[in-house]
Amino acid sequence: MFKLSSAIARLVDFLPCSLRRVVWRCWLVAGVVAVAWPLTSHARIEFGASSKTADATIGCMFPLAGRAAIYGRDSIAGMKLALADLKAAVPPGTAPRLRILVEDDRSKASVATRIATNFISRDKTRFLCGIVSSGVAQAVSRVALKHQVIMVGTDHASSRLTIEDFHRYYFRVSNDTYTSMAAGARYLAELQKKNGWRRLAFIGPDYDYGHIAWRDLESVLVTLGVRYEMVGHFWPRLYEPDYTAYIGELMAAKPDVVVTALWGGDFIAFLKQALSSGLMEKAKLANFDTGGNYDVLVSLEEQVPGSLILSARHHNNWPDTPRNHKFVDDFYRLEGRFPTYAAEGAYAGIMAIGRAMLLAGRQASTEQLIRTLEGLHMALPEDPDGYVSHIDPETHQIVQAQAIGEVVRNSAFPPAKVMLGHWVVYRAEDLQPNIDLVRIRRAKARGDIGNTKAIPTSTTTD
Numbered sequence: 090m091f092k093l094s095s096a097i098a099r100l101v102d103f104l105p106c107s108l109r110r111v112v113w114r115c116w117l118v119a120g121v122v123a124v125a126w127p128l129t130s131h132a133r134i135e136f137g138a139s140s141k142t143a144d145a146t147i148g149c150m151f152p153l154a155g156r157a158a159i160y161g162r163d164s165i166a167g168m169k170l171a172l173a174d175l176k177a178a179v180p181p182g183t184a185p186r187l188r189i190l191v192e193d194d195r196s197k198a199s200v201a202t203r204i205a206t207n208f209i210s211r212d213k214t215r216f217l218c219g220i221v222s223s224g225v226a227q228a229v230s231r232v233a234l235k236h237q238v239i240m241v242g243t244d245h246a247s248s249r250l251t252i253e254d255f256h257r258y259y260f261r262v263s264n265d266t267y268t269s270m271a272a273g274a275r276y277l278a279e280l281q282k283k284n285g286w287r288r289l290a291f292i293g294p295d296y297d298y299g300h301i302a303w304r305d306l307e308s309v310l311v312t313l314g315v316r317y318e319m320v321g322h323f324w325p326r327l328y329e330p331d332y333t334a335y336i337g338e339l340m341a342a343k344p345d346v347v348v349t350a351l352w353g354g355d356f357i358a359f360l361k362q363a364l365s366s367g368l369m370e371k372a373k374l375a376n377f378d379t380g381g382n383y384d385v386l387v388s389l390e391e392q393v394p395g396s397l398i399l400s401a402r403h404h405n406n407w408p409d410t411p412r413n414h415k416f417v418d419d420f421y422r423l424e425g426r427f428p429t430y431a432a433e434g435a436y437a438g439i440m441a442i443g444r445a446m447l448l449a450g451r452q453a454s455t456e457q458l459i460r461t462l463e464g465l466h467m468a469l470p471e472d473p474d475g476y477v478s479h480i481d482p483e484t485h486q487i488v489q490a491q492a493i494g495e496v497v498r499n500s501a502f503p504p505a506k507v508m509l510g511h512w513v514v515y516r517a518e519d520l521q522p523n524i525d526l527v528r529i530r531r532a533k534a535r536g537d538i539g540n541t542k543a544i545p546t547s548t549t550t551d
Contacts, residue, residue, distance in 0.1 A: 145216065
């Protein structure tokens with residue numbers, strides 16, 4: 090799987106862990122200026138071109154401490170890989186010189202807003218980038234609009250950002266809730282034909298991401314004509330430490346299928362409690378947007394729950410293509426571990442910015458860059474053979490395929506002992522929102538027609 094000879098690999102393995110990682114990093118990203126991890130989560134991280142030589146500065150925000158810190162660390166690694174690949178793909182000296190700044194947004198909108206404003210005013214950033222939380226992303230998106238700076242979202246997923254709250258300076262390069270739930274609804278429709286399930290429950294975090302995920306799933310189920318009985322909606326707070334009460338209510342509701350939009354450490358905690366409670370012996374549990382993340386699979390250890398249905402925005406073992414193999418291998422060489430999906434999202438963000446600058450020119454105006462990003466095609470690790478991701482000009486949302494799988498034994502990506510398999514793959518073209526739906530939702534948000542249901546938005550939170 091890995092490109093270095095086994096002899097060299099064995100030699101490197103004898104080195105101390107810290108030195109081994111330095112060797113891998115030097116081998117992979119020679120020429121990329123990086124700094125060591127800060128002693129505190131609030132210190133700035135800077136890599137890429139220097140402030141004097143950069144064609145553009147990109148200001149990125151990710152959580153770097155707490156439950157979601159792994160997504161920040163993986164995003165930084167993904168961006169470093171993108172810099173290396175941009176440089177390798179063009180003649181020497183022609184790749185745009187990108188300076189990347191990263192600060193810890195602490196998953197708080199107030200913190201991220203201050204950081205974004207400072208990036209623009211102090212560092213003269215031409216792009217804002219990143220963000221794990223959808224609630225935080227909404228706040229930063231408003232900053233981008235106010236200052237007319239392009240924002241490239243790499244991880245957060247609420248479809249509100251590209252539908253109701255759309256503006257021309259915002260782009261997203263990872264699957265959103267509509268994409269994931271459109272795939273999930275199709276999976277549920279097919280499952281119903283096989284086992285006749287009828288009773289459905291939903292549990293998601295009580296802020297914009299969770300509520301929009303349910304709205305998108307419900308909308309597509311209606312469109313597909315799936316008939317079911319809704320037996321309960323459950324809304325724990327983000328970073329809820331104990332799901333016992335919610336699991337008790339779920340078991341009392343007796344659903345055939347439970348769909349969840351819990352993510353990251355929250356989903357891992359919920360999943361462990363669901364397995365020990367016996368919930369999954371009574372119902373299928375599905376997480377179509379984030380549940381198939383690598384850290385979730387590691388947490389399962391030896392368990393292979395037959396009632397678990399998962400997907401994510403990137404998978405280490407799908408698609409089985411040279412491009413995805415290279416991305417996963419390169420990440421492993423850089424970090425000494427396998428990536429969560431956040432890494433590929435951040436990789437896509439820097440690739441989008443770099444390719445736009447290559448096409449429009451290093452000195453292109455913001456307007457020229459927007460026109461270039463609209464409809465931009467770029468081959469990414471998560472693209473199956475024969476497909477190339479592209480950005481929809483109407484929503485600025487990337488259009489990608491999605492694969493949903495079941496847990497199977499697979500020790501090829503240690504320390505995980507299971508991965509996803511038995512894939513069901515949905516075409517990218519089938520997962521986009523209908524243009525009429527987009528226009529109706531935007532009109533409702535403006536108050537032009539009817540009333541739209543109020544959905545809580547969190548100032549501290551995907």
